[in-house]
Amino acid sequence: MTAAVRPKETAPPAAGGVLECSGLTRRFGPRTAVDDVSLSVAPGETYGLLGPNGAGKTTTIRMVCGLLRAETGTVKVAGQPIGPAAGAVKRLVGYVPQDVALYPDLTVRENLRFFGRLYRMPRRELDRRVTEVLELIDLGSRARDRVDSLSGGMRRRLNIGAALVHSPTLLVLDEPTVGVDPQSRHAILESVSRFGEEGMAVLYTTHYMEEAERVCDRVGIIDRGRLVAEGTTRELVALVAGRDRVRLTAGGDLKAYAEACLRLPRVEAADVTGEHGEMVETVVKDGRSLLPELLDLAHQCQVPVRSVEIVEPDLETVFLHLTGTALRE
Ligand SMILES: Nc1ncnc2c1ncn2[C@@H]1O[C@H](COP(=O)(O)OP(=O)(O)OP(=O)(O)O)[C@@H](O)[C@H]1O
Structure with missing residues (x-):
């Protein structure tokens, strides 16, 4: 079935992007998972990559985070190329994977401290930042509770917190609300809205259009590996006036x-x-x-x-x- 497909209509590129991706392409065998994707995210901007299952969102962000090598194209974070070996640049990125990766028998605060220590944060700075992150993810009242006593939605929030402790310049979230109840989803979206206010650049993938509309300043629509349109919700909706x-x-x-x-x-x-x-x-x-x-x-x-x-x-x-x-x- 075909639709009237217009050429890609692009919003003006974000000036001085924290993240600059250009011509990213990645194949798996005969399948092109990501096909010539270029995008940029400015400081304080939340950019939503919106597309259905299998569109190429995870593959794109794995390349952005330096977890997967791009066949062609480049990723720069704060002007520096990223790749599997780019340790110092990777510290600028906080990655929230789709699956929760936490220590169930440690408390909420201990988990956050653990992730901060991976980045060798000095003790005093770590304590201060953990308190800040607890507020950002709205889990201050559960700081002393073990992870295995938290609800699924709370674990998702803590999973986000773990990527925030080292104060990344770019936060990348891979469908953080999949499988959570409506109340937890609301709490996650509230938190994400606060990150831009903190000045972070945020790359947010989702297949829920309401989420893209609600939390993202700009949205890139991805389908079968290609970015088919990009702009603010208002600009995109104007395409179908x-x-x-x-x-x-x-x-x-x-x-x-x-x-x-x-x-x-x-x-x-x-x-x-x-x-x-x-x-x-x-x-x-x-x-x-x-x-x-x-x-x-x-x-x-x-x-x-x-x-x-x-x-x-x-x-x-x-x-x-x-x-x-x-x-x-
Ligand atoms: N390691 C891999 N080996 C082979 N094919 C892969 C691999 N990773 C992804 N793919 C394929 O690449 C395409 C894009 O997958 P990707 O996970 O990036 O999509 P997605 O938009 O994140 O989807 P979802 O919302 O389901 O996570 C799919 O067809 C997928 O089957």
């Missing part, structure tokens, strides 16, 4: 219906989505006026419609418009 996303829930052969939708002149993208493939999402010019035609077509395709929703343009609309596929969870 005058269009709506129509979500139609129905039974029957929805793949055939989506294909039939694509043959209508004002339908720019259509994809089968929903938890159980029970929905067709389309990007259309002026959804309201096209609705009778979409419903007529559903009737012709013998697709019994259960509900229809017209959604104002958002990042989800942008993704569907640019890639032809819905941003699935």
Whole structure:
């Protein structure tokens, strides 16, 4: 299924980027996981890399953190090239992996102290910073508790704290809210919002468009290894001005219906989505006026419609418009 794919539209590059990536490419066998990705993140800026599973987010940030060698392209942090051997530059980076990596039988404070000591922080500075980090991740009241007594969401927050103790210039977070409850997700997002205020540059990957909208100053949309668009949420949404996303829930052969939708002149993208493939999402010019035609077509395709929703343009609309596929969870 194809959508009207526009050329990459780029916001002005951030001046004096803490992180500057240029032409990053990485293949695994025949598969190109990351394809010519360039991006930059300024001090105090939170940059969101938004894309579905398998889009190339983790591969990109592993190259950014010097954990994986780029086949072509360069990564510079604070103007210095990073790579697997670049020890001093790596100290400028705090990396929060997707999986929690903590010591369950140590307390919250002991864990933070442990990670700070890895960077040989002087004792007094370490104590001061651990107290600051506890506040940033909102775990001050649990400082003396062992990690194995914390909830999953609290462990996620501590996992973020562990990457913050050495006061990195660049913080890189790999989908930090996957699998956490809504309350913990809220707490994590609140914390992330504070990091930019601390002056840190933040690279944040997610496949949740609401998170990108909420915490990121700029968003790069990544799909099949390529950065297909970049800008503030407002700039990206302007790409789909005058269009709506129509979500139609129905039974029957929805793949055939989506294909039939694509043959209508004002339908720019259509994809089968929903938890159980029970929905067709389309990007259309002026959804309201096209609705009778979409419903007529559903009737012709013998697709019994259960509900229809017209959604104002958002990042989800942008993704569907640019890639032809819905941003699935
Ligand atoms: N070590 C590896 N060996 C082979 N293929 C890999 C390896 N790491 C990643 N890939 C492939 O590269 C592509 C991009 O994967 P990557 O993990 O970067 O995506 P992602 O956007 O982070 O996805 P997710 O949200 O699922 O973590 C996928 O097709 C994946 O299967």
